[in-house]
Amino acid sequence: MSMKFRIFKNIFKQGFQGMWRNRGMGLASVTSITAVLIILGLVLVMILSINNVVTEAKNKFDEIQIFLEDDISTEELNKIEDTIKENEEVLSVVYQSKNQALDIMKEDWKEDAYLLEGLEENPLPNSFIVKVKDIEYSDLIVDKVSGLKGIEDIVYYQDIIQKLVLFAKYIRLGGLIIIGILVAISVFIISNTIKITVSARKNEINIMKYVGATNGYIRGPFIIEGVLFGLMGAILSVLIVNYGYEYFFNAVNDRLYVLFTVYLVPPTSLVKDISIIFTSIGMGIGALGSLVSLKRFLNV
């Protein structure tokens, strides 16, 4: 056994001892870390789901529908189509006749479609359905087309999408701020817990210093104690978030709110990420808390 290894072993032993002696306050620390991480988990699930919704929405609503007047001339029709196609940002242009539009409507309405049978004349207009590379380009295309003759109306969803993107951004920001505050609180609680061990061992630390113990040797056990509390909090919260979310997800799915669950992150893809994130944050909080409480002691 080398000297370094023996020293390392001593530090570990003392770290575990400290954790055990301090188990009352330790419970408070573990609980606070667990709570922070669970909230972090909720925020994460929320952010990921909203991201999903935004991406889905972007894909679904990336079209511009240009409705045409009924008495449009072929020339005007060609002019409009050419103007649209000139743009690089356009992926495709599809002409939808009023009859096709009615068929689609009948399909959508399903059993209520008989209501449409009674119509003497098809009230729906002909239209172009334009797909753009990104919803953000739609203004550009609308600007170019809107001056042309023969257009009745132009419908697109840029506003909604933009609001959605903005909303997602705020959620993300808000979530991060909440997590930041909670992490700070946890660091504070941990540092207080460690301070109890430190002051219980104040004499020992002083003697250690006089006999020539390095700062690392003195700090080591406390950092290990803090990290162990953090690790326990992480394990607990991974279990709670993982099983809790799985339960929630299945419950929602079982009641056939499939519409809703397609936007939720599937639990299976969450476990690995959450384990990694929670473990590192939990241990980080523990180590940081110990360092904070030790700072005062290290300068003698």
Next chain:
Amino acid sequence: MIRLINISKEYKNGVKALSNINLSIKKGEFVFLVGPSGAGKSTLIKLILKEEEPTGGKIFLNDKEITKVRNRRIPHIRRGVGTVFQDFRLLPNKTVYENVSFAMEIIGAPPKEINRRVPDVLSMVGLSEKAYCYPSELSGGEHQRVAISRAIVNNPPVLIADEPTGNLDPDTSWDIMDVLLDINRRGTTVLMATHAKEIVDIMKKRVIAIEAGKIVRDEQRGVYEHEVSNI
């Protein structure tokens, strides 16, 4: 072994604890540091132990300059100096043996060496039979012997004792002095700050007297204070 050149120390609150201290202690010497409370004895010891930084001058310990060193080096410097205090500073929840072996553990000594060295040191101070007692079961003199064992277990070339007999009755004090003398005879340099006039006067060792932050006397085979001469 210990050399201070033009050392001065002024604390941040403006108190001048030491000014222009020059002293040199050779290997194997036994030196008393005497003076009234607040004269600067403790500050001097703190400077050697790197608890405080001097405001001026140079300090050499074990032939190395330690005036300005990185914090990382301080523990290694302290391993070269054993320290004994008036209040013993033992760990109450550890046995005598553990209190001593602890000093070896923190520097990562091999268990074999610890098992050999600790009983040696304990027998040297006459505590072999109390190895598995806790401090609460010991007398004041025995406390101090444990502290001395801990101070010398890693074989430091210098032993600093800050009023080691301050809390002990005269008889016990002499026992402790015998132990310190014994350690000194084995080659360890000993610097002892004390108020014990009787001990200093009888031992006839080198005496360095400090008053108001200055060395006022430094003599071989000295006494605690000069008698007021009769005219």
